[in-house]
Amino acid sequence: MPIQKNEPARRLKASPKKDTGGPVRQCAVTRESLSQDELIRFVRSPDGVAVPDVSAKLPGRGAWLEADRAVIQKAIKTDALSRAFKARTSMTEGVLELIEAQLVQRCLGLLGMARKAGAVILGFDQVRAYLRKDAPGYLLEASDGSEDGRNKVHFLAKAMYDSPKVAGALTSAELGMAFGRERVIHALLQEGSLSDSFGTAYRRLTGFRAAPEIDWFSGRDR
Known part of the structure; x- marks a missing residue:
């Protein structure tokens, strides 16, 4: 019997890649x-x-x-x-919970590295201002943030750029932990290698934690 994996509304698929000879x-x-x-x-x-x-x-x-x-x-x-x-x-x-916790920590570690590298924009107004002048690597929207706020960020990005990437499975407390704050609702990763690495880690996380942004935006950002 085939395995019933995470349904498409929950998990992100890996992006098609050229064969680079990797493991x-x-x-x-x-x-x-x-x-x-x-x-x-x-x-x-x-x-x-x-x-x-x-x-x-x-x-x-x-x-x-x-x-x-x-x-x-x-x-x-x-x-x-x-x-x-x-x-x-x-x-x-508790292996499933342990894997999820390790994957969350992997994502938070990469976000922390991006913050130290100056490749992160934090805050609703700051993210929207950045979007008006440059494309994002990843939009980060807290899973417990308001629908109105995230829609305003996403629809601005969607109007200006083709298929902006969004990560919404992390909570405001988890994002805050990555960025040295109590809570973070809206953030942006600038394009670059750290954004690419975060995307890889985030896709693995969505095998164990729902990717709510697919439902938020009806799949239009993917």
Whole structure:
């Protein structure tokens, strides 16, 4: 039976890319060969527990699963990692929540790097002023922000640029944590490598947390 992955209204799809010869791994559940950017690496501890390694930096042999909640659940149900590691392997407790937390931290870390690099615009008026003179890399709208405010930002961007990218799965408190403030509702990442890296990390996050911007704007920004 095919896996029922996150429905299209929740998850962002990876953008089509040219073949750059980058690392490709096979998902231990779907058997599909995917870019590492679309997968979660797991490593097996000496006591036989598989732990997620979102940054893919932990030592040891790894196994890979597609970055999607339903795929991870299928791996648990079918004991897929025992087969992948050729040894009895259990998943660490609360693995789905742990993966989501690691992916959130990855996104926040990249946003913090962008802030230090001076590549971030914060605030409703400041974001709109920037949009009037330059294209955004990513518009950041807090998931708990007001519909009116985010619509005004998005529709201005949409009127001036083709398919502005929006990330709306992070809360105002999480955005505030990334930018050294209590709360942030509206922000903008300038175009560049950090914006590209954030987009990659954010797409993986939406395999575990809903991407509300798709519903907000009826898919017109994608």
